[in-house]
Amino acid sequence: MATTDSPPTSGYQPSARLRECEARWRASVEWKPVDGEPEPDNRIPSVAEARDALEAGIQQELTEDVYLSLPTLSQHVPWTAENLRLLMVKRGGYPPRRRHRKSEGDPPVYQPSERLRDLLAAYHLSLDEEKKARTALEKCIADEMTAHPGVTDAEMSEHTPWARDQVRLIAAKYGVPGTRKRASEHKLQRTPSGKPKSVVVPYDWYARQPGADQRIIKEAEAAQE
Known part of the structure; x- marks a missing residue:
């Protein structure tokens, strides 16, 4: 493993x-x-x-x-x-x-x-x-990751013959939603009354999403230059 x-x-x-x-x-x-088990026909x-x-x-x-x-x-x-x-x-x-x-x-x-x-x-x-x-x-593996959004590539790799990077490729191949980020890396913001207002996600995660705003990505890239 x-x-x-x-x-x-x-x-x-x-x-x-x-x-x-x-x-x-x-x-x-x-x-x-396996000892005690006959060979399959x-x-x-x-x-x-x-x-x-x-x-x-x-x-x-x-x-x-x-x-x-x-x-x-x-x-x-x-x-x-x-x-x-x-x-x-x-x-x-x-x-x-x-x-x-x-x-x-x-x-x-x-x-x-x-x-x-x-x-x-x-x-x-x-x-x-x-x-x-x-x-x-x-x-x-892809079905398991889809059914369990909280499991990361690294966690899934513990239960497969392959390392985390290979699991990530499998997820991408089968279109598994998200990039297997832990929920702890996402932050929930609430209103003064305590109601959920918005979720702040890591930029690296956001930039890889199909619906990411290209203006935000370009602005971030320009700031790094």
Whole structure:
């Protein structure tokens, strides 16, 4: 969880829906079994699982065909030849590459094995699942912030996988009203009889509102010059 520079004061507690969305996203990134709980039926492999399986498949592909060059293989996988070279260093156990000699005739045209194609399909499926889970989590975060105007970006980040700045971007993406300022930063002015008269808000907050008076903003900018 992200840390904040001030303690939470709104008393906000995440909803069951938010916790479910976060659990789904985390599982899509790197699924971890829970002791005593069976693995869900038809579970889509997490990105970490699918990537590891694909890396192993690439290793097998290069092991079985020592003439297969990294630039050629990179045309069929989502990584460059340099990425594949780093992968070889990371996993180890690769036989050295060999160059095809002209005396050996025309070089064979490489076609990915059925095994590698299946692994690639599973990897892209896991990426799609992670994207869907992330979108659902972002939407849930935006809904929570809309339903709880008192919670700040920093407070919300305590209940999400991301830091305050990322939460702020999510709020802007989904048009969450306001900029998550604490109520204590706004001041209520009353008439002599005690009736509410007006609310004084921080200038930085006001200047970012869609309906802010541009004359006020220009006057403030001129005063700073």
